[in-house]
Amino acid sequence: MSEVRRVEVDYLARVEGEGSMKVMVRDGVVEEVEFGIFEPPRFYEAFMVGRQFTEAPDITARICGICPIAYQMSSVHAMEDACGVTVDGQLRELRRLIYCGEWIESHGLHIYLLHAPDFLGYESAVHMAADHRELVEQGLQLKKVGNDIVTLVGGREIHPINVKVGGFYKLPAKSDLDALAGKLEWAREAALNTVEVVAGFDYPDVEIDYEFVSVCHPDEYPFSEGNIVSNKGIDIPASGFNDVFTEEHVERSNALQSRVKERGAYHVGPMARYALNYEKLTDSAKKAAANVGLGEVVLNPFKSIIVRAVEMVYACDEALRIIDAYEPGGPASVPVEPKAAVGHGATEAPRGMLYHRYEIADDGSIVTAQIAPPTAQNQLIIENDLRVVLEDNLDLPDDDLSWRLEQSIRNYDPCISCATHFLKLEIDRG
Numbered sequence: 001m002s003e004v005r006r007v008e009v010d011y012l013a014r015v016e017g018e019g020s021m022k023v024m025v026r027d028g029v030v031e032e033v034e035f036g037i038f039e040p041p042r043f044y045e046a047f048m049v050g051r052q053f054t055e056a057p058d059i060t061a062r063i064c065g066i067c068p069i070a071y072q073m074s075s076v077h078a079m080e081d082a083c084g085v086t087v088d089g090q091l092r093e094l095r096r097l098i099y100c101g102e103w104i105e106s107h108g109l110h111i112y113l114l115h116a117p118d119f120l121g122y123e124s125a126v127h128m129a130a131d132h133r134e135l136v137e138q139g140l141q142l143k144k145v146g147n148d149i150v151t152l153v154g155g156r157e158i159h160p161i162n163v164k165v166g167g168f169y170k171l172p173a174k175s176d177l178d179a180l181a182g183k184l185e186w187a188r189e190a191a192l193n194t195v196e197v198v199a200g201f202d203y204p205d206v207e208i209d210y211e212f213v214s215v216c217h218p219d220e221y222p223f224s225e226g227n228i229v230s231n232k233g234i235d236i237p238a239s240g241f242n243d244v245f246t247e248e249h250v251e252r253s254n255a256l257q258s259r260v261k262e263r264g265a266y267h268v269g270p271m272a273r274y275a276l277n278y279e280k281l282t283d284s285a286k287k288a289a290a291n292v293g294l295g296e297v298v299l300n301p302f303k304s305i306i307v308r309a310v311e312m313v314y315a316c317d318e319a320l321r322i323i324d325a326y327e328p329g330g331p332a333s334v335p336v337e338p339k340a341a342v343g344h345g346a347t348e349a350p351r352g353m354l355y356h357r358y359e360i361a362d363d364g365s366i367v368t369a370q371i372a373p374p375t376a377q378n379q380l381i382i383e384n385d386l387r388v389v390l391e392d393n394l395d396l397p398d399d400d401l402s403w404r405l406e407q408s409i410r411n412y413d414p415c416i417s418c419a420t421h422f423l424k425l426e427i428d429r430g
Helices: 053-061 068-083 089-120 125-129 133-154 174-199 238-244 270-280 283-291 301-325 374-392 398-410
Strands: 004-009 019-026 029-037 213-216 227-230 245-248 257-260 341-349 352-360 366-372 425-428
Touching: 019 374, 029 374, 053 068, 053 352, 053 366, 068 089, 068 238, 068 341, 068 352, 089 125, 089 133, 089 174, 089 301, 089 341, 089 398, 125 133, 133 174, 133 301, 174 283, 174 301, 213 270, 213 341, 213 352, 227 238, 238 245, 238 341, 238 352, 257 374, 270 301, 270 352, 283 301, 301 398, 352 374, 374 398
Parallel strands: none
Antiparallel strands: 004 019, 004 425, 019 029, 213 227, 245 257, 341 352, 352 366
């Protein structure tokens, strides 16, 4: 009689949203690996049809409360692409600044409240706070600094309202930005400390040969401009996304799975950005990485938490640079006139590349919309990781195996939307 071992997790904990995991091993051979997303679809692409192109930033911001800036920025870049408009100078710098705020708050939340409990052996950040209060407080304060940037530039910290196609509705005062500098100086030191803290965690010994994909700008660590590039030969403008990538529906998921055509799974997120853009990090970020032995390419998915901490250092450096150089004056936006066209935008959400495509009519109404979020793009590579980790850890007891598999999903900080359930494990040994 064959020996069957099943691990089923109905609700993944410490991820934004409702997801599940199911694996099956028969006679020591992994036969089934599934990462499921069972939240009901919300049909954003469908109900945007017929709305004005200027409404896209406010509508798409509602897709995510953790990374609304990424959705806004992808939509404004796509609409400006369709209308033949380029936003540069001070307005472009402010867009990078608000992106810095989102990265700081999102990475801080993930590192300290969602992922660190895995490495330190706690069920949740609440349990962890009993023994590591200072870590939890540091994470919350980092998140607040990021939120403060988003609030000042975006109008509010959740679903900001100051972003528009062509720029902003209102520019921040120089004095208000300068007031953030002291908080950012503290945040940079806290981020540097974070790199050291998380580098001290115990990591499973695993390396995976990924196809890394990210936005790449010639001169800057990427936020919202550049080609889509991979370490295996892809180098295309955002308009070429559908020529190289495909999205497919699978029964276990209400989010589309993405793959490179005729090649398969790929990886978006901090590790991809870092590997493809390392030389564009600030000196302090590169030094922080080198000080903890992090190379220019990281292939251990569990060490993504260190890369996120390095990116927090970069975001603080970049925010301080922008604030120091900011000179008020000039219009808050450039004029954008609609025309019948198709526009594309690819930006880097905290969790990875986010792609938007819109077709608009002469009157500015949206004809079609396509949105490819980073977690949807990572679904297939998450399943690949689960298979590798499972094969390497079949000797672990059931509880430890479940913990390790859950942790491998949380390496990606999957953004399904906020969830509060803890895991329930069922094992059928046949």
